[in-house]
Amino acid sequence: MPNANTIIILDFETTGLSPNQGDRAIEIGAVLIENGVIKDRFQQLMNPGFRVDGFIESYTGITNSMLKDAAPCEEVMNDFADFIEDYHLVAHNASFDKCFLDAELKQISRSYSGQFVCSMLAARRVYQTAPNYKLATLIDYLDISVEGDYHRALYDSEMTTKLWLSMLESLCVEYNIAEIPFELIKKLTKTPKKSVDSFMQRWKSTSY
Numbered sequence: 001m002p003n004a005n006t007i008i009i010l011d012f013e014t015t016g017l018s019p020n021q022g023d024r025a026i027e028i029g030a031v032l033i034e035n036g037v038i039k040d041r042f043q044q045l046m047n048p049g050f051r052v053d054g055f056i057e058s059y060t061g062i063t064n065s066m067l068k069d070a071a072p073c074e075e076v077m078n079d080f081a082d083f084i085e086d087y088h089l090v091a092h093n094a095s096f097d098k099c100f101l102d103a104e105l106k107q108i109s110r111s112y113s114g115q116f117v118c119s120m121l122a123a124r125r126v127y128q129t130a131p132n133y134k135l136a137t138l139i140d141y142l143d144i145s146v147e148g149d150y151h152r153a154l155y156d157s158e159m160t161t162k163l164w165l166s167m168l169e170s171l172c173v174e175y176n177i178a179e180i181p182f183e184l185i186k187k188l189t190k191t192p193k194k195s196v197d198s199f200m201q202r203w204k205s206t207s208y
Contacts, residue, residue, distance in 0.1 A: 004168055004180040005036040008087045009119075011156040012100045013060045015052050019103035024048035024073055026062055028080055029153030031161045032087065036168070038161065042083045043154040046076040060151045074108050081110040088182050092135045092160045094118035117182070119164050121189035125196045126167045135159055142166050175200050177207075 010030040016023035026048055032040040045062065047070040057063050070076075089112070091097035098116050105111055120133050130141045136150055136159075144162050148155040168180050184203060191199045 002088060002182045003035070004117075004182045004185045005165065006034045006087070007090050007164075007182065008032050008084060008114075009090045009157050009161045009164060010097060010101070011091060011153045011160065012097050013062060013151065013153050014100055015048055015050075015056055017096075019100055023100075024050075025077070025100050025104050026052060026056075026067060026070075027060070027153040028076060029155070029157040030080070030083065031154075031157045032083075033161060033165070036165060040083075041154060041157075042080060044076045044079070045070040046073045047071065048073055061149065062152075073104055077104045078108055078110065081105060081108070081112065084112045084114065086113045088114040089116045090119050090160065090164055091116070092119045092156070092163070094120070115182070115186065117186050118189055119160050119167070122167055122185055123163065125188050125191060125193055126170055128193055128196075135163065138163055171200070175204055177204060 008030050010028065012025050013027040014023050014025050025046055027045050028042065030042040031038055032042075045067060047067050049072065051064050052062070052067065094116050095118065120135075123130065123133050123138055127138065127141065130138055135156060139146060139159055139162065142163070144159070144166065146159065150156060150159070171180055172178065188196065188199065
């Protein structure tokens with residue numbers, strides 16, 4: 001059973017909120033971890049084929065001049081599909097990133113076989129006293145060191161990686177277990193917050 005510490009953590013910056021409304025990706029960042037150790041990174045800007053508006057430029061720091069000479073989405077996403085291979089995937093607020101990943105890969109007739117898990121939903125179960133579950137808030141709550149600016153894809157992926165590994169460590173310590181299967185985290189994200197402890201205890205009793 002694949003462990004939760006061997007995955008790809010990814011993040012998109014985009015022209016808007018929905019590919020169904022014509023929005024496209026403008027940057028992809030990803031971190032590959034194997035057995036809890038960072039093994040590789042992927043980061044590329046991509047040209048969506050039209051100008052991004054001023055709000056997106058300000059929000060992400062990605063300007064139209066930066067995108068002008070970037071490779072088109074199709075080329076970048078083809079490279080990224082190769083990078084993904086068959087790894088499981090994680091993103092913070094994964095429904096957003098999965099939506100763009102699926103839409104961009106569909107345009108080039110590529111796909112992926114791994115499963116997706118949301119680190120934000122996992123954090124709601126693991127860190128129930130956090131003030132909120134924004135990535136920056138959780139990083140501050142856990143006193144994780146930061147170096148860089150949020151809303152750039154690789155940086156957000158790296159911060160999500162630190163959050164993810166912290167969650168796995170917290171679960172291992174809390175429940176005195178050696179490793180966390182990916183499938184366990186997937187089930188945990190669908191468990192009511194009040195039932196997390198009983199869920200973990202039940203899993204431990206049947207797995208050891």
